[in-house]
Each structure stands twice: as structure tokens, then as C-alpha cells.
Amino acid sequence: MPPVLAARGLEKRYRRVQALAGVDLEVAPGQLVGLLGPNGAGKSTLVKIACGLVRATGGTVEVAGAPAGSVQARRALGYLAELFRFPAWMSADEVLTLHQRLTGATGGEAERVELLELVGLPDARRTRVAAMSKGMQQRLGIAQALVGGPPLLLLDEPTSALDPAGRRVVRGLLEQLRERGTSVLLNSHLLSEVELVCDHVVIVDRGRVVAAGTPAELRREGGVEVETANGTRRFADARRADVPRLVRELVAAGEDVYEVRVVTSTLEEAYLEVVEE
Numbered sequence: 102m103p104p105v106l107a108a109r110g111l112e113k114r115y116r117r118v119q120a121l122a123g124v125d126l127e128v129a130p131g132q133l134v135g136l137l138g139p140n141g142a143g144k145s146t147l148v149k150i151a152c153g154l155v156r157a158t159g160g161t162v163e164v165a166g167a168p169a170g171s172v173q174a175r176r177a178l179g180y181l182a183e184l185f186r187f188p189a190w191m192s193a194d195e196v197l198t199l200h201q202r203l204t205g206a207t208g209g210e211a212e213r214v215e216l217l218e219l220v221g222l223p224d225a226r227r228t229r230v231a232a233m234s235k236g237m238q239q240r241l242g243i244a245q246a247l248v249g250g251p252p253l254l255l256l257d258e259p260t261s262a263l264d265p266a267g268r269r270v271v272r273g274l275l276e277q278l279r280e281r282g283t284s285v286l287l288n289s290h291l292l293s294e295v296e297l298v299c300d301h302v303v304i305v306d307r308g309r310v311v312a313a314g315t316p317a318e319l320r321r322e323g324g325v326e327v328e329t330a331n332g333t334r335r336f337a338d339a340r341r342a343d344v345p346r347l348v349r350e351l352v353a354a355g356e357d358v359y360e361v362r363v364v365t366s367t368l369e370e371a372y373l374e375v376v377e378e
Contacts (some may be wrong), residue, residue, distance in 0.1 A: 102130050105165055105177070105253045105284040106151060112159035113146050113308075120146040122308040123160065128253065131282045133275060135295035137372055138305035144288050147305070148255050151286075152180050165252055176204070179246030183258040183288075189231035193222060193241050196230065197248060206249035216244040220274055236267035243274060247283075254278065254285045260294055272298050296368040304375055312375045319371045327351060328360035 106128040113121040121143045128134045138144050149155040151162050153170025167173035187196050197213040206212065217223055220240040230238060239259060246254050260268040268291070275298050278285060289295055295302060296316045304312040304319075312319060325339040327347060334356075336347060341363045351358055366374075 103166060104129050104163075105132075106163070106286060108147065108151070108160065108162045110160035111147065111150065111157055111162060113143070113150065113155065114158045119308050121150075121157075121160075124305065124308070124310055126303055126310065126313075128284045128286050130252065130284055131279055132301060133279050133285045133287065133299050135299035135302045136286055136288045136305065137290075137292065137295060137302060139376060142305045143308040144305055145257065148180075148257060148286070148288055151255060152178065176249065177251050178253040178255060179248065179251040180255045181242045181246045181257060181259060185242050187230045187238065187241065187245075189229065191230055192227050193217060193230075193233075193244075194226040196241060197245060200245045200248045204249045208249070212248070216247055219247070219277065220244045221270060236263050236270065239263060239267065239271065240274065243271070247278075252282075252284060254283060255288075256285060257288045258290065259287070260289065260291060268294060292367075292369040292372055302368065304372055306376050312371070316368050319368060320365045321371060323364040323366055326362045326364060327358060328362075330357040330359070 104127040106126070108124055108126040111121050111124040124143070124147060126147070136144050136147070146155060150157050151164060151169050153175055162169035164174035165177035167177065191199070194213055197216060201208065201212070217226060220243055222237060222240055222244070225233070225237060233241065243256070243259065246256070260271050263271065272294065275285060287295065287299060299316065302314065302316055302319055303310055324335060324337040325344060325347060327334045327336070329351060334351070336343070339347060344361055344363065348358055348361065
């Protein structure tokens, strides 16, 4: 199936500043992609171009096969900004009603009830925004991004202001969206969250893609540790393929082997390595 989001050779220049310098990125149907990079790397510019809020200097971006910024493309995506604010006096139901009118969605009350249930706010229809916790507002924000059933969500730091329990709730919601076939591009600084939930990761620095792949592909093996009766033996240059040989050699030498661990780097370590390079 064609990608829901496809950026090819994407460039953006703000006078003397090159925000994007030839970025290629794809999000497949039902895929959850994490977009990582330091401040000023070009992540927000990429998202704004995809939304049609900023025009690219060069290259192309398509959303569901339509040029970014077109009516068809805007109807195919939902967006949640990092610093969003809903009117404090509105209830959750009124917020969703407003966004249904703005997007021309025809789902009515049934859609609003379904979305609030999906994000874990089934009893908050009449609750005012002012009375909601930050976590509830964040989930309501995701619900408004889902109005009209867009196949693609663009989420900018959706868990940055949440406590661990709130982040876990949002992670569970993202996994539900993936099961429903909704694609998500997740712009985040919380690498541990991205590592837990994303199928694919794209790391951007200075306007370029410096690494891309699954979290497992980006992590690197860093040796093998073997727990024996005489303590932990470390083999810094060994890899997973060396484990059977190492165990045989240790057993042949009279060692009792209790546990074997292949040491791998975290996504955070892999990220820092490619960005510092």
C-alpha cells in the first residue's frame, strides 16, 4: 500500500537558515513513526509543512497521495500541537463539536461518544476543560485530532508534560490507534517512550536524516556477559553469534554457567552517538 505520508527531498530555508536540507521520510498505513532530533533540527518545520502551515522551498510532501496543504491532504490528517489550549469554559463534548464543525465531520454525537471512550474519557462529556487535569486535556487533544477519522495523526510532544502514569495511558492509546490502522508521526524528546511504542524511528539533525530504522536496528550490541559460579565474565568484543561458542568453552573449562546476556545500547545511546557525530 502507498505511504500515508511521503516526504521526498524536502527542503526549507528561512533566509540564511537551512531548516531542512533534503529530507526523505515515509509513514506506512498503520505505522507508528517516532521523529527525533535536537532543538532546531527541523522536526517542527517538517510537521508544519505536512500540515500545510509552511511552504517548502524544495522537494515534495504528500498526505494520502495528495499534495500537503491541499484540501484532500488536510482532510486526511489530524494534528495536535505541543502547546495547545482549549477554551476553559467548554466541556469535552463542546470541544469535539467545535472541531466537527471546523472539519466538516458528520459523525455527530455518536462520533463524539466513541472518541471520548477511545481516549479513556467516557464520563467527561460534560466536564469543563478548566476542571481537567493535564493528562485529561492531553487525551482530549488526541480525541479532537481524531475527529473525522483521518488516516494520519501528527502529534507534537504528546507526553512531555505528563507524569509516568499519564504517559502510560497515552502509550496504550497509541497502540490502540495502530491496531485500528491509524498511522502516527510522533515528534518527541522522550526517547524511552519512542523506544517502547514506535515501529520505526527517524533521527534528524541540522535538517538532515542522520539515522533511520526500527528501534532494534538502531540499537547496537556492546558485548556479552556470562554469569558463572566464579562471577560475571565480560567479553566486550563478542556478539550474539558468539554466545554458543563462549558457553561451550566455559563449560569445557569447568565453569558452571547460570545466565548469558547480550549487552545492547539503548535508543538514547544510539541517538546521542549519531547526533554527536
